[in-house]
Amino acid sequence: MGALSNKAFVKMNGIGNEIVVVDLRADTPRAAPIAADEARAAASPAGAPYDQLMALYPPRTPGTDAFIRIYNNDGSEAGACGNGMRCVATLVSDANGKSKLVFETGAGILNAWKNDNGQFTIDMGKPRFAWNEIPLAEEFRDTRIIELQIGPIDAPILHSPSVVNMGNPHAIFWVDDPYAYDLGKFGPLLENHPIFPDRANITLAHIVDREHIVMRTWERGAGLTRACGSAACATAVAAARLKRTERKVHMTLPGGELVIEWRTSDDHVLMTGPVAFEFEGRFDPKLFEKAS
Numbered sequence: 001m002g003a004l005s006n007k008a009f010v011k012m013n014g015i016g017n018e019i020v021v022v023d024l025r026a027d028t029p030r031a032a033p034i035a036a037d038e039a040r041a042a043a044s045p046a047g048a049p050y051d052q053l054m055a056l057y058p059p060r061t062p063g064t065d066a067f068i069r070i071y072n073n074d075g076s077e078a079g080a081c082g083n084g085m086r087c088v089a090t091l092v093s094d095a096n097g098k099s100k101l102v103f104e105t106g107a108g109i110l111n112a113w114k115n116d117n118g119q120f121t122i123d124m125g126k127p128r129f130a131w132n133e134i135p136l137a138e139e140f141r142d143t144r145i146i147e148l149q150i151g152p153i154d155a156p157i158l159h160s161p162s163v164v165n166m167g168n169p170h171a172i173f174w175v176d177d178p179y180a181y182d183l184g185k186f187g188p189l190l191e192n193h194p195i196f197p198d199r200a201n202i203t204l205a206h207i208v209d210r211e212h213i214v215m216r217t218w219e220r221g222a223g224l225t226r227a228c229g230s231a232a233c234a235t236a237v238a239a240a241r242l243k244r245t246e247r248k249v250h251m252t253l254p255g256g257e258l259v260i261e262w263r264t265s266d267d268h269v270l271m272t273g274p275v276a277f278e279f280e281g282r283f284d285p286k287l288f289e290k291a292s
């Protein structure tokens, strides 16, 4: 029997990024990682359709509140999910009354804290820029802009993205209007481009001024979403690296607004924004009969 069968879940969203949270911390014996076909079954219409599922496991490192595994709706696992982390932080804080929390994910340990307005800030850690850390399939000495294009060779439709690893791989294409492109068509081509051996999240971004960026994202393993928090972090960092913005910017995504700050003192990226509760439910065991 899989880890999700008959398990309670909370459906939330982080500015429209569809998030399902499952708390497996009290399971005995300790809950197993969620199999890819089980994650896909949970995302089906008879389950709880999501962009990301955040599964909470008992802490692995003393002093942390939970170990978190993040699943995309195609069953793949991700190292980071900014919007999902704000959802988890809100739930855990509501339950234990703490306004400062520490979580561990596949990408490392991260801190979260509640602001006076009730919104959570997530410390997403340090961005990484080396070509083999993104990762890219071939060496680029400068990842602020890399050579990559789609469309006709002499009139490319999208070209010259910035690349950043924010716990997961991101490519950001700078455009005048992120809504003027068929991202549903180009997103999968770029996500699966051979230059990205681990695939990549694909963002189209427009720099409005030195403190404001408009963007939208085709997510690796989840497709078009209304918001991707780690992409907002990656985009803010990439724009600041190009010296086109300040290190603190507000970001407009299809589902809402985030504030991103790339802190000078330690190079960590801080993401702040709202979350919303939608409903609670329980996964029907029948969903997983065909899943392993």
Ligand SMILES: N[C@H](CCC[C@H](N)C(=O)O)C(=O)O
Binding pocket: 017, 051, 052, 072, 077, 078, 079, 080, 081, 082, 083, 084, 168, 169, 201, 219, 220, 221, 222, 225, 227, 228, 229, 230, 231
């Ligand atoms: N929606 C998420 C990102 C999910 C990451 C995922 N699509 C991947 O890297 O595989 C966010 O708010 O950061």
